[in-house]
Amino acid sequence: MICSGEFGRLHFFNAGNLVSRGEFIHQRRVMKCWVLIYVLSGRLDISSGGICRSVASGEWLFLKPGEEHFGTAPSEGELSYLWAHFSPETPFFEAESGAAYTLPEYGRASSQRISVIFRQLVDCSRRNMYTTRMVECALEMLLTELTQEHLDSCGTGRASNPLIEDINEWIRLNCHRQITINDVAEEFHYNPEYLSSLYSRETGSTLTRSIVMARVDISKRMLSDRNMSIKEAAFSCGFNDEKYYMRVFRKFEGMTPAQYRSAIGVK
Incomplete structure (x- = not known):
């Protein structure tokens, strides 16, 4: 579980949309920042921190800084995924409660809202009309939405009555x-x-x-x-x-x- 104890600023670096018609395999590398991947179509086979995952359409994955990650198999057919690189001002930590952001490293979206917000983030990052802070706010909205989806799926939302x-x-x-x-x-x-x-x-x-x-x-x-x-x-x-x-x-x-x-x- 990835958590942040407070709503510190998120420093955004870049974001994009990878599209491959087939035979794509993620390069082997170690990043100094966090990476968030959300698969739109197809399947991404990837290993991170010694754990192999097959990330399908509608699923997300966080890749931790300092951990090697690499593709484990070439994609079959079309693969499309959104990605974002960022670093939190307040370091994330391992916990399950009392956090501003509470995010599984790997999960499935329960609605199209994650996809829409992520696309907005990518679009904002490409337009000169938006300031860096505005793009960071879009990233904060995305992580907040992921947190809410997780809380809802765990039955820990506010409405328990x-x-x-x-x-x-x-x-x-x-x-x-x-x-x-x-x-x-x-x-x-x-x-x-x-x-x-x-x-x-x-x-x-x-x-x-x-x-x-x-x-x-x-x-x-x-x-x-x-x-x-x-x-x-x-x-x-x-x-x-x-x-x-x-x-x-x-x-x-x-x-x-x-x-x-x-x-x-x-x-």
């Missing part, structure tokens, strides 16, 4: 309708003000924000359908104003719906 879990599930199933806090409170037989306070205390978020985020998540799945327009996606998941939807989407995802579609390869 069964009532809160039931509310979140009800919101996911009904957010395509014009639901309000009063609707949620009525469904679970609570006073709206009390339920709002309880929800905020348990989750660190508000009911209104959770409803909006659930709608945005649903819209992301709809945007993967090239036959559905952005307006149709917005209205189908509970937004009744396309411009408001686009503002909210950009606020939560850091990009417009059109940019998101481009990032996941939908044209």
